[in-house]
Amino acid sequence: MRKPIVTVFGSNDLSGVPEVEALCEDLGRAIVDLGCRVACGGLGGSMTAVCRGAQSSQSYQSGDTIGILPMEDADLANPHVDVVIPTGLGLFRNMLVARAGDACIAVRGGSGTLSEVAFAWQINKPVASLSSTGGWATELAGSRLDHRREGEEVTDLPDVEAAKLWITEVLRL
Numbered sequence: 001m002r003k004p005i006v007t008v009f010g011s012n013d014l015s016g017v018p019e020v021e022a023l024c025e026d027l028g029r030a031i032v033d034l035g036c037r038v039a040c041g042g043l044g045g046s047m048t049a050v051c052r053g054a055q056s057s058q059s060y061q062s063g064d065t066i067g068i069l070p071m072e073d074a075d076l077a078n079p080h081v082d083v084v085i086p087t088g089l090g091l092f093r094n095m096l097v098a099r100a101g102d103a104c105i106a107v108r109g110g111s112g113t114l115s116e117v118a119f120a121w122q123i124n125k126p127v128a129s130l131s132s133t134g135g136w137a138t139e140l141a142g143s144r145l146d147h148r149r150e151g152e153e154v155t156d157l158p159d160v161e162a163a164k165l166w167i168t169e170v171l172r173l
Helices: 018-033 046-055 090-100 111-122 135-140 160-170
Strands: 005-010 037-040 065-069 083-086 103-107 127-130 155-157
Touching: 005 018, 005 046, 005 090, 005 111, 018 037, 018 046, 018 103, 018 160, 037 046, 037 090, 046 065, 065 090, 090 111, 103 111, 103 135, 103 160, 111 127, 111 135, 127 135, 127 160, 155 160
Parallel strands: 005 037, 005 103, 037 065, 065 083, 103 127, 127 155
Antiparallel strands: none
16 A cells, blocks of 8 residues: 655745754654655755654654655755655756645745645645745645635644644545
């Protein structure tokens, strides 16, 4: 049986926001604790923190962290990525990051995160955001992006405990 994948979208730079870095680690750990894998863009900031957290779970197994890189060089992945997918697609890889997840969570984030959330929304993935982290995650929490999903919105997750409940519910764990 395939493990579900939770994709985490987020900032490439968390300098000056150690509380968001810690939250990302907690989120990664929680995802693996629930029996899922973590997918992300495979680079720094939130992506490094979520993968580091995932690897710290007592339930962690090799292959539980997946990084989908915008460049061709697999060596540029953060050191906590088990499965490196070097696409060479630049920003076009954001659709693949969104597509990889059975559920998607945004943390902080700039325009790259915004594009990933928009792609996930358009392809009907369950989408949530950790609203306490700033950036687009805060802006999009509780909002309906467009007409595509009647009665749905980006789920507002105030903390990792809420994220665990949401993941359990949407993935029917």
